[in-house]
Amino acid sequence: MNPEFMSTLDYMEKEKGIKRDQMLEAIQLALLTAARKAVGPANDLQVSIDPRTGKIKATAKLKVVDRVRIPHDEIQLSKAREMKPSALLGELLEIEVTPKDFGRIAAQVFKQSMNQTIRGIERTMIFTEFKDRADSIVTGTVRRFEKSDVVVDLGKFEALMPKSERVPTEEYQSGERIRAYVVSVENTARGPEIVLSRSHPNFVKKLFELEVGELIDGTVQVKAIAREPGYRTKIAVWSDNDKVDPVGACVGIRGSRVKNIVRELNNEKIDLIKWSPNPREFVVEALKPAKLKSVDLNETEKRIKVHVDSENLKLAIGIRGRNARLASRLMGWEIDIEEEIITIESMEDKLTHVADTLVARLSIDMALASQLVHIGFTSVEVIAEADEKDLQEALPELPLEMIQKIRAEALKALIPA
8 A cells, every 4th residue: 555655645745736744634534443443442542654654553552550451451561561661550551553454454445535535625725725816817727518617727726617607709628728707716515616707897807907007006996897798898997196097098008908808808899988976977988989969867766868869879779789788787877868850941841831821821823932932032021022023023924913913912911910
């Protein structure tokens, strides 16, 4: 057993990072249970393992007596002095009681308990090392798939990225290196479990913290974030320092900072927005690139109604409603988007309307009324004020009697009833 035992200890210490002392202590407890069965009742039975050679020894403390009455608790004086010449009656003497076949027993116990012992130690190590690493980013290798969940190798430990925490537009390959956000380190009945995510909104936030020093020192703050993984993220940023442009700080020179994050997110669109405590100002920023015509607030119901023209309606709503939905999540308000319908009356419509009025008031047909309107006689008042000569010059094809009749009807129409 010794070579196997020692090589196993070496492997676990180098590859798994489990300290040899921890493994020896756990294995000694398992061997002590086995020794109690093999040796039987013994006073203060102990099992020790030499950490260099792997030699196992069982000892018990026996009382030195003249005549042995209880074999597992006592030793005769003559035998005691063979081991220790100065032994005295009544003295407790530590005696090796290792059974002859204990090596075989120990090997069997070692194999049975090693996996369980190692799992227990690993669980403790995982929880100790990762309990303070929730809400941070780690890098690992895709190891295998369990249905739609991804098992990620973090070096000494494995973590799980459930289907619900995957990005729907991403495909992962075994052996691929990925970065992910540590959602939680849960101490379950099966032991500690590291839960990772690439779809969590805070994954984007933490990526920005890695790129933007102003977020770490507090010069710039992330006030709100809303995300539809794989498609689009909106982030509202703010700075108490008037000299600092929070959006510019996150974008970086020539977009260098935000480009690195977009690359990590496989070209997911990112909207950086300047946060405002004023909902009117905030909604204008949140719905960009759309331009709004008007904003109505209902602060009691936390509801905003915005009006946009037809050109900006699609931009405000976004593909499959994504822009409006993310803006609503970002603000924490319900947003209703309505198209502003502007009725523009054409010149032709106006002329037709005037002609209709002349038809009704002067008892003439539509063709004549339209002719009058197009040459400048656009109202009953204008016709009444014109003299017959002006009307004859404007309408040379009309008989004088007809012109006189039209002018008479106009003057009559102006007389109050």
